[in-house]
Amino acid sequence: MGELVVEKHTKYIVTVEKSKDSFESVVMEHLRLNGAYWGLTTLDIMGKLDVVDQDEVVSWIMQCQHESGGFGGNIGHDPHLLYTLSAIQVLGLFNKTDVLDIDKVANYIAGLQNADGSFNGDIWGEVDTRFSYIAICSLALLRRLDKINVEKAVEYIVSCKNVDGGFGCTPGAESHAGQIFCCVGALAITGSLDRVDKDLLGWWLCERQLKSGGLNGRPEKLADVCYSWWVLSSLIMIDRVHWIDKDKLIKFILDCQDKEKGGISDRPDDAVDVFHTYFGVAGLSLLEYPGLKPVDPAYALPVDVVNRIFFSK
Amino acid sequence: MTRVNPSHLLIELEHVLESDPLIDEVGFVHPSQFLVLNGDQPQTKNISEMPSGSDANASGNFWNRDHKLGISIGVLLPLYNAAKQAFMEAVERYKKELKEEYGEDSVSASFFNSLDCLENDVMKHSRALLLLSSDFGTAWNSRKQIVSKKQQLAMFVDELHLSKLILSYSPKSERAWSHRRWAIKIISRKFVNLQEIVEEESELVKGLAERSKMNYRAWNHRCWLVSYMSRGQILHELRKSKDWAGLNVADSSCFHYRARLLLWLLDHVGNCNQDANFGVELYLVWKEELNWVEGLIKRYIGREALWLHRRFLSVCWINHFATLSLNAPGQDIDKSLLTHDTDIFISNELQLFQSCTVIPDNNFEDYKAQATYAATYIMWLMKQVPEFPKVEASKLNILLKELCPEKSTIWDGLISLCGNI
Numbered sequence: 019m020g021e022l023v024v025e026k027h028t029k030y031i032v033t034v035e036k037s038k039d040s041f042e043s044v045v046m047e048h049l050r051l052n053g054a055y056w057g058l059t060t061l062d063i064m065g066k067l068d069v070v071d072q073d074e075v076v077s078w079i080m081q082c083q084h085e086s087g088g089f090g091g092n093i094g095h096d097p098h099l100l101y102t103l104s105a106i107q108v109l110g111l112f113n114k115t116d117v118l119d120i121d122k123v124a125n126y127i128a129g130l131q132n133a134d135g136s137f138n139g140d141i142w143g144e145v146d147t148r149f150s151y152i153a154i155c156s157l158a159l160l161r162r163l164d165k166i167n168v169e170k171a172v173e174y175i176v177s178c179k180n181v182d183g184g185f186g187c188t189p190g191a192e193s194h195a196g197q198i199f200c201c202v203g204a205l206a207i208t209g210s211l212d213r214v215d216k217d218l219l220g221w222w223l224c225e226r227q228l229k230s231g232g233l234n235g236r237p238e239k240l241a242d243v244c245y246s247w248w249v250l251s252s253l254i255m256i257d258r259v260h261w262i263d264k265d266k267l268i269k270f271i272l273d274c275q276d277k278e279k280g281g282i283s284d285r286p287d288d289a290v291d292v293f294h295t296y297f298g299v300a301g302l303s304l305l306e307y308p309g310l311k312p313v314d315p316a317y318a319l320p321v322d323v324v325n326r327i328f329f330s331k
Numbered sequence: 332m333t334r335v336n337p338s339h340l341l342i343e344l345e346h347v348l349e350s351d352p353l354i355d356e357v358g359f360v361h362p363s364q365f366l367v368l369n370g371d372q373p374q375t376k377n378i379s380e381m382p383s384g385s386d387a388n389a390s391g392n393f394w395n396r397d398h399k400l401g402i403s404i405g406v407l408l409p410l411y412n413a414a415k416q417a418f419m420e421a422v423e424r425y426k427k428e429l430k431e432e433y434g435e436d437s438v439s440a441s442f443f444n445s446l447d448c449l450e451n452d453v454m455k456h457s458r459a460l461l462l463l464s465s466d467f468g469t470a471w472n473s474r475k476q477i478v479s480k481k482q483q484l485a486m487f488v489d490e491l492h493l494s495k496l497i498l499s500y501s502p503k504s505e506r507a508w509s510h511r512r513w514a515i516k517i518i519s520r521k522f523v524n525l526q527e528i529v530e531e532e533s534e535l536v537k538g539l540a541e542r543s544k545m546n547y548r549a550w551n552h553r554c555w556l557v558s559y560m561s562r563g564q565i566l567h568e569l570r571k572s573k574d575w576a577g578l579n580v581a582d583s584s585c586f587h588y589r590a591r592l593l594l595w596l597l598d599h600v601g602n603c604n605q606d607a608n609f610g611v612e613l614y615l616v617w618k619e620e621l622n623w624v625e626g627l628i629k630r631y632i633g634r635e636a637l638w639l640h641r642r643f644l645s646v647c648w649i650n651h652f653a654t655l656s657l658n659a660p661g662q663d664i665d666k667s668l669l670t671h672d673t674d675i676f677i678s679n680e681l682q683l684f685q686s687c688t689v690i691p692d693n694n695f696e697d698y699k700a701q702a703t704y705a706a707t708y709i710m711w712l713m714k715q716v717p718e719f720p721k722v723e724a725s726k727l728n729i730l731l732k733e734l735c736p737e738k739s740t741i742w743d744g745l746i747s748l749c750g751n752i
Contacts, residue, residue: 039408040408041404041407041408041411044408044411044412045411045463045464048464048467048468048469049466052498090469091468094419094423094469095468095469096468096472098468129653137575140468140472142472142475142509142513143513143516144512144513154712161503171637181643181647182642186551188551188552188555189686190497190554190557190558190591191555192547192550192551192553192583192584192587193484193587194547194553217714217748218714218715220744221711221714221745221748224741224744224745225707225741227738227741229735229737229738236545236583236584237545237583237635237636237639238545238581238582238583238635238636240546243608258744260740260744261740261741261743261744261745262740262741263737263740263741266737287653304377
């Protein structure tokens with residue numbers, strides 16, 4: 019099975035960030051802030067955050083902020099909740115949330131809540147439970163949850179629950195492990211996990227483990243390393259993680275590493291990317307793989323970062 | 332390949348898009364494929380005769396025939412960079428102009444001219460950019476801003492066309508789907524009834540689902556349409572998606588779509604007093620669905636999607652139709668019939684389980700999968716339906732561990748939920 023090649027992954031993350039010579043890499047620039055979150059959180063979990071220039075990152079992030087208070091995926095791009103959470107998380111990693119005008123960011127997020135409790139992703143009105151999670155997680159990290167109607171936000175999430183115990187992106191939408199993470203994470207942060215049928219949801223989640231040990235995100239799909247995060251963190255939050263075979267999942271993730279050049283792919287022998295590298299390493303951390311910082315399953319940040327945010331004055 | 336001027340590439344692409352507004356499919360192709368494509372038919376529309384000296388195009392960077400567009404993968408990087416730069420500059424100038432001029436007391440005629448010009452630029456460049464980077468949200472947003480300002484039906488329809496074109500090669504593009512919903516919502520509010528659009532949208536998803544299996548976003552779009560459908564349309568959709576589902580038994584998303592349609596009917600049966608037959612009709616629709624899925628389960632061995640759909644159907648069947656007569660006393664189904672029905676139903680499910688645990692050939696993995704799904708199906712009903720008899724859980728556990736020892740951790744967890752161990 020081999021081990022986690024920490025040095026190789028560190029090098030991979032640092033170099034991939036700088037590559038701008040292929041269509042595949044430049045075409046992702048609209049979500050560079052998400053990329054920064056995946057890459058930098060991975061480095062922090064592996065204890066390697068000091069290889070990057072903090073000031074440079076922080077100054078770039080602040081240039082991504084829009085006058086509305088929200089963040090774009092890169093400089094000059096329109097703001098969206100998707101990137102606003104990443105900005106807050108990365109600043110949290112560096113213990114730099116104090117550079118933010120907290121109320122301005124919080125007002126931007128709170129302004130996107132609808133009367134039924136749901137959230138729009140931006141001013142153009144698309145609704146999704148992912149945005150509910152992002153709003154709740156961001157405001158919790160900013161300690162401004164009082165700016166929204168939490169009760170209604172929870173009601174909306176609960177209305178997205180399906181007969182199979184899972185959650186989709188809107189009421190009646192198909193259950194999907196990524197959406198389940200968002201709904202369970204938001205319910206965990208707001209102290210509303212009693213609204214989940216834990217046995218039923220746990221059943222659906224643990225049926226995602228395939229013979230290979232890997233997890234898929236929906237029935238009949240192939241295993242994919244990213245679900246090591248979505249499924250596993252959800253199982254931990256509802257206290258049903260003992261239903262899956264952890265050792266086989268660890269082996270599956272380690273088999274997805276590019277041991278020569280670093281990085282982790284969706285499945286063994288596929289091409290690596292930062293997204294899967296993060297979910298692989300974060301998954302291993304949830305599985306208590308030695309040498310990694312523990313990660314908080316709801317906030318998707320290292321536990322020490324979350325503690326620093328909540329226990330600082 | 333000779334080096335090409337990126338801004339010429341962009342002009343060329345935009346010219347193609349303008350001269351053939353009916354393009355309905357885009358693809359990125361390897362330069363060698365151009366020779367094959369051109370070899371097919373010598374009368375191919377000659378894109379090399381372009382303005383602004385695009386002599387570089389002699390090597391063929393674009394291909395356009397029968398409203399299909401091919402872009403050479405050799406030029407993607409410089410083309411993307413040129414499109415992005417042109418778009419970002421145009422949108423910046425546009426926003427600045429809006430801000431400056433609206434800040435003043437009187438707005439001059441020349442302002443409107445230059446604003447029109449800038450709007451055209453933003454629309455032109457964002458279209459080119461989105462063809463290359465379908466999730467570039469800022470480009471979609473700038474189009475929304477301009478189109479909502481103009482409030483012309485034709486422009487909203489154009490947006491549907493662009494989103495469809497982009498979905499033709501990027502069927503998972505989140506932004507393209509979301510742009511579509513945005514346009515549809517406005518069209519339905521201001522211009523036409525959404526029910527007219529529903530059919531067309533449904534066909535679009537069906538076509539895309541054919542090429543992109545289990546596409547969450549595509550099926551989600553179809554699920555979104557459900558709340559805008561009439562009862563007649565719901566029943567029509569149920570009939571229409573049946574053949575497709577029967578041919579794509581591993582596409583769990585399609586079965587979820589059917590579940591969504593059925594749930595809509597269940598939700599509306601209670602408040603439909605004027606039509607007493609609705610309850611009976613739904614009862615028959617449900618029964619037919621159960622029989623149909625049982626047939627599929629027996630024909631296509633070991634398909635998870637089919638068993639999960641059956642879980643849904645069964646739990647709703649017992650929970651809903653067993654209480655239906657209490658909720659709607661005027662309806663034709665009496666309680667004793669339903670209780671009887673429930674007994675028959677349960678014994679049928681146990682029989683189905685028994686027959687699926689017979690494994691004729693041990694080397695054939697599908698039979699093992701079938702038996703595993705049958706066992707977890709029964710366990711799931713034991714957990715979810717209090718009336719369901721408790722099959723001896725220890726026997727199920729032994730069976731599952733024989734069938735799939737790799738998952739014994741899971742079996743231990745699930746069996747603990749089934750009571751009567």
